[in-house]
Amino acid sequence: MIRTRQGKVTAIKASRPGITEIMVEIPGEGIQKAYNYDLLTGSVEEGHTVILNTTAVAKKLGTGGAHFVMANVSAPTRDAREAGHIMKLRYSPCQVKVLAAEEQDSPHSAAIKNTESLAGTPVVVGALHSMLAPAAAGIKAATAGRARVVYVMTDGAALPLMLSNLAHNLRESGLIDAMITCGHAFGGDWETVNIYTALLTAKAVARADVIVVAMGPGIVGTASRFGFTGVEQGEIINAVNILGGRPVAIPRISFADPRERHRGISHHTVTALGKIALTTCTVVLPELPDADQTGLLREQIARAWPEDKHRVVAADGGPALEELERRGIEVTSMGRGPADDPAFFLAAGAAGIYAAGLALPGE
Structure with a gap:
């Protein structure tokens, strides 16, 4: 099962396109590192409240060496009307819609x-x-x-x-x-x-x-x-x-x-x-x-x-x-x-x- 915790973002450590490394204070567990995938859960800022998947770190698996943001409680709801009909991570809570290169709405479909x-x-x-x-x-x-x-x-x-x-x-x-x-x-x-x-x-x-x-x-x-x-x-x-x-x-x-x-x-x-x-x-x-x-x-x-x-x-x-x-x-x-x-x-x-x-x- 997924182990989840809620925490508050205390710092933005680093970012590059699509991913933000943050520090999150988790009640009773201290301040720990987490990753936010911007494509999945939107942008994140200091002070935001986030829901974390802490399973791998709790099991000492070392996957990524950090927790992962599942949802940003403080961020506004994102608009899902952009182009694309292909779902990745299908039928999971993190399923994400993309515009696949080969689908009909893509400008590359014919090629x-x-x-x-x-x-x-x-x-x-x-x-x-x-x-x-x-x-x-x-x-x-x-x-x-x-x-x-x-x-x-x-x-x-x-x-x-x-x-x-x-x-x-x-x-x-x-x-x-x-x-x-x-x-x-x-x-x-x-x-x-x-x-x-x-x-x-x-x-x-x-x-x-x-x-x-x-x-x-x-x-x-x-x-x-x-x-x-x-x-x-x-x-x-x-x-x-x-x-x-x-x-x-x-x-x-x-x-x-x-x-x-x-x-x-x-x-x-x-x-x-x-x-x-x-x-x-x-x-x-x-x-x-x-x-x-x-x-x-x-x-x-x-x-x-x-x-x-x-x-x-x-x-x-x-x-x-x-x-x-x-x-x-x-x-x-x-x-x-x-x-x-x-x-x-x-x-x-x-x-x-x-x-x-x-x-x-x-x-």
């Missing part, structure tokens, strides 16, 4: 309806939100910034795009040119109903040279073979092939994760590419200085799926990490940065660099 193919557009498919930055940086580094990069955020993890500091920083730095949210995810430059129309919107409306697809922050995992939201990587690869794109998969690689199931090639990658993906893709391995690590990756892949199922290539992901550093973008995954777990970030960067070569040959 999407008349586009049935990605026409060979490369699509980098990641399994974690933290893969987004090095992948995008690799694309930009390999093309001297010329390639137009469009990020498609799925609903495999966090649903509000505005929660992601990383996505905001990547746009501000110019590493991402446009963003699309699909399924129940919301907050992108364009809203779409599913991964297929998201990919077509990226091609026909956002004019992507390279598309990067990954969930938002907060992957769900259970340590079981199929019980993690990253299985969507295989499903997305299928979608890209159905639409005539060129899928490039980022393998989840780590030599710093203490869990054996994630050492070298993660069991997430083995399941998503070996079992869920029914069509082929290119798997990009990073060039690593440690020959033993490279050897282990090759051995694991040889056991993960039939040799002829996917094309396996290698690329240098180093320029992607250099590009991130040059633009002042700090990245982490599971609390580790490139210095702690270089193989993880080099893999994502290598995939971006390889995809850039498909989009703009000769760069």
Whole structure:
């Protein structure tokens, strides 16, 4: 069940488009941090009384590290007559109306309806939100910034795009040119109903040279073979092939994760590419200085799926990490940065660099 509390806003700590970080005094529990999604609950000001969802923090799950505003008692009722008929978070107390790019009232409806193919557009498919930055940086580094990069955020993890500091920083730095949210995810430059129309919107409306697809922050995992939201990587690869794109998969690689199931090639990658993906893709391995690590990756892949199922290539992901550093973008995954777990970030960067070569040959 949802744990709710009422509190009074004591301070506005920070804000960026779509989200406001606030401090709220909760009777008997002190002053605590919360997030307000402006699209859902309107603007918030100091002194407002708000209703909070405190479930995750009370369970010490650390989701977002804060509470979330469910309703602003002090704010006036919002007008819901704006254009759009598609509901996201459907049949929940937080359902939100959006104008989907493909619906009839959208100015982009005809363009999407008349586009049935990605026409060979490369699509980098990641399994974690933290893969987004090095992948995008690799694309930009390999093309001297010329390639137009469009990020498609799925609903495999966090649903509000505005929660992601990383996505905001990547746009501000110019590493991402446009963003699309699909399924129940919301907050992108364009809203779409599913991964297929998201990919077509990226091609026909956002004019992507390279598309990067990954969930938002907060992957769900259970340590079981199929019980993690990253299985969507295989499903997305299928979608890209159905639409005539060129899928490039980022393998989840780590030599710093203490869990054996994630050492070298993660069991997430083995399941998503070996079992869920029914069509082929290119798997990009990073060039690593440690020959033993490279050897282990090759051995694991040889056991993960039939040799002829996917094309396996290698690329240098180093320029992607250099590009991130040059633009002042700090990245982490599971609390580790490139210095702690270089193989993880080099893999994502290598995939971006390889995809850039498909989009703009000769760069």
